[in-house]
Amino acid sequence: MNRRDWFRTTALAGGALAVNSVPGFSGSWYTPHPLDDLSLDLARLCYNENPYGPSKSAREAIMASFDIAHQYPFQYIQDFMKVLGDKHGVSPESIVVCGGSVEGLRAAGVAFCKPGGNLITLDPTYLSMMTYVSKMGTEIINIPVDKNLDHDLEKMASAVNEKTGLVFVCNPNNPTGTYIPAAKLISFLDKVSPKVPVFVDEAYFDYVDAKDYQTMIDLVKKNYNIIVSRTFSKVYGLAGMRIGYLVAKPEMASILRDRVQASASIPALKAAEASLADSEFYEFSKKVNREGREMISEACTKLGLEFVKPQTNFVFFKTGVDIKEFNERMRNKNILVGRAFPPFNDWCRVSTGKLTDVEMFVKALPQVLG
Ligand SMILES: Cc1ncc(COP(=O)(O)O)c(C=O)c1O
Structure with a gap:
């Protein structure tokens, strides 16, 4: 062929x-x-x-990590949870480190979606979570983008019903590149997250210049029923290392942590830590x-x-x-x-x-x- x-x-x-x-x-x-x-x-x-x-400092950190790469990463993950907690002003218990943020998306899907239940998402968007949970028998309710290729948040909110396990929002959205202004997203989360957890994928957070854009990690600090994901694959150039993380209130983070198996490796953890320090x-x-x-x-x-x-x-x-x-x-x-x-x-x-x-x-x- x-x-x-x-x-x-x-x-x-x-x-x-x-x-x-x-x-x-x-x-x-x-x-x-x-x-x-x-x-x-x-x-x-x-x-x-x-x-x-990866940056020069990340490469050096990876090389230096070879000496300890025979160890399991458990303790290093605990240490990195503290680093990320400090970065975002949340407790380390709010952080879930995973082998790429896709693993965090999967863990959230497993935690909150059920066979016979549904997940509400935009169409088109980043499909990794939906691909996984659809195989578990969860119905995917796709809400098409509006005429400006934006999230139709009103339609997404009104699609929520008693069978909804999770709502997925990608901000900015892959593949359209559109973003939801902070005020709009906060009012959506005010309305929807008391009923059902909302996952906010912020893989492209660092690239956004728009003044009315904002991370939703601030709402995690206010105990919202949401999960925010971040990755080291984009601005830090570590896609091949496989490391990302979730931020959620501690009781929710604990549920998610229990469902993560693809952990980050020690070289990935060390590369990510060095990258965070390399402004x-x-x-x-x-x-x-x-x-x-x-x-x-x-x-x-x-x-x-x-x-x-x-x-x-x-x-x-x-x-x-x-x-x-x-x-x-x-x-x-x-x-x-x-x-x-x-x-x-x-x-x-x-x-x-x-x-x-x-x-x-x-x-x-x-x-x-x-
Ligand atoms: C919106 C979105 N979320 C998550 C990911 C996956 O990121 P990671 O490499 O951390 O698994 C991507 C990758 O392109 C993405 O576009």
């Missing part, structure tokens, strides 16, 4: 799966981009990674990301393409071309872009990546659409 056929078959298989489980999902969390080939030097603008990481790399990551997304935004503007003003490390824009076709045309230019996010099949999510890769993309875009 050649690469083109493989892509078609994979996309078809994804379509069949979508009918039975999660709409728009085309593979497990482990599925690489079907056109990727690690032996080639491709511009990988499809994974929302930060190719400038220079953090600011650098944000700066290059801002430059990258501005270059992409300008290219879209020049070509008259509709796009979401980016607050993330990716840009969601309307190509007007079917995404499978657009993927293949970009792949012919050695560039990988994001997969299909139905029903936005003529839109594309492109990650920022290295600035040289973004330049390649910006140059290829008019050619590919011409």
Whole structure:
């Protein structure tokens, strides 16, 4: 089977799966981009990674951790809970460290969703939790984005019923890149979280410049019935190390901690701790990301393409071309872009990546659409 056929078959298989489980999902969390080939030097603008990481200090911390890597990480996790508690002004008992934030999403799904119950979420959004709980027999109630590709919070709130186990909110949202202003989200949480726990995924928190955006960790401090997730995979450039965490009130965090099995490794914990102390790399990551997304935004503007003003490390824009076709045309230019996010099949999510890769993309875009 050649690469083109493989892509078609994979996309078809994804379509069949979508009918039975999660709409728009085309593979497990482990599925690489079907056109990727690690032996080639491709511009990988499809994974929302930060190719400038890990920082030098994180690399040194990883190397130094080899001497203790024969140990289980239990005590180091306890220590890191204190570090994260101090960072966020919560007690260490409010922190749940996990092997990537997807593990935290899974743990929350397992803790609060039941077979025969339901989970309310936006469509399209980041699917990892829904993929997992749909296999447990939980119904996924998808609330489509509104005309501005924003969360339709009113519809999400009114979808809550006695069978709802959890509500999932991704802020900013992957793949659309839209964000919910703090006041709007707080009023939603005021209304919904007394009835049912709300999960707020803040994977892209660090990239947001909008003045009316805010973390919901402040509400955890006020004892809200919510769970906030963060990751070291984005601004800190540690996606391959697998480390993220949840923040929730202590009694809820304890329920979640009991359900986490994919723990962070000692090298990951040490890399994350060093990264938190490295403000220079953090600011650098944000700066290059801002430059990258501005270059992409300008290219879209020049070509008259509709796009979401980016607050993330990716840009969601309307190509007007079917995404499978657009993927293949970009792949012919050695560039990988994001997969299909139905029903936005003529839109594309492109990650920022290295600035040289973004330049390649910006140059290829008019050619590919011409
Ligand atoms: C919204 C969102 N949440 C969570 C994750 C997964 O993060 P992690 O690498 O910490 O598992 C991603 C990854 O792209 C994401 O986009």
